[in-house]
Amino acid sequence: GQQLNQSPQSMFIQEGEDVSMNCTSSSIFNTWLWYKQDPGEGPVLLIALYKAGELTSNGRLTAQFGITRKDSFLNISASIPSDVGIYFCAGPPSGAGSYQLTFGKGTKLSVIP
Amino acid sequence: DGGITQSPKYLFRKEGQNVTLSCEQNLNHDAMYWYRQDPGQGLRLIYYSQIVNDFQKGDIAEGYSVSREKKESFPLTVTSAQKNPTAFYLCASGPLRYGYTFGSGTRLTVV
Numbered sequence: 001g002q003q004l005n006q007s008p009q010s011m012f013i014q015e016g017e018d019v020s021m022n023c024t025s026s027s028i029f030n031t032w033l034w035y036k037q038d039p040g041e042g043p044v045l046l047i048a049l050y051k052a053g054e055l056t057s058n059g060r061l062t063a064q065f066g067i068t069r070k071d072s073f074l075n076i077s078a079s080i081p082s083d084v085g086i087y088f089c090a091g092p093p094s095g096a097g098s099y100q101l102t103f104g105k106g107t108k109l110s111v112i113p
Numbered sequence: 114d115g116g117i118t119q120s121p122k123y124l125f126r127k128e129g130q131n132v133t134l135s136c137e138q139n140l141n142h143d144a145m146y147w148y149r150q151d152p153g154q155g156l157r158l159i160y161y162s163q164i165v166n167d168f169q170k171g172d173i174a175e176g177y178s179v180s181r182e183k184k185e186s187f188p189l190t191v192t193s194a195q196k197n198p199t200a201f202y203l204c205a206s207g208p209l210r211y212g213y214t215f216g217s218g219t220r221l222t223v224v
Binding site: 101 | 155161203213214
């Protein structure tokens, strides 16, 4: 099946720094979704992308749909302690019969005050 | 407010017991999903249902069972056949294109 590779797997940053993470696939995706999971909670949808090249912001978060349709990027500017958590990329596999989202394994973000 | 509710938040199971995790949604979604999350493993699909009275096995269905008698409800039973049930369980609902809405999870521990 189609897989999503997220990197980095984990990162430790200083408060105030900018963060970049990405998600790649060997197959084309028509939608890219970014979720954040706080410790002990369910994931929450942050940003959804639907067109190749699309750049979408949500506060300090910016995500881009790669022009090859095989990757996506999430940037967080001026990180704060509440940014701590696991960030997942996800998307519905292309082709007929897709019935579930494919998820990356997540990037665990730690922010040092 | 529309949402998806999982209960209980914490659950303890003795060896050999079956336990049932509740998942209720008032979002009028047809599709519902159960995931298992272990540290460093990401999200693994247990079962999913696209419509009432129908459900399909996911990648790790062994030792689990589900029912979908109502659109709003998709309970998961962890049976005694599941040998390593300690994990965080997440229920979700929604269409693929716009992303799932997740519940807040149930942490199951074997004692």
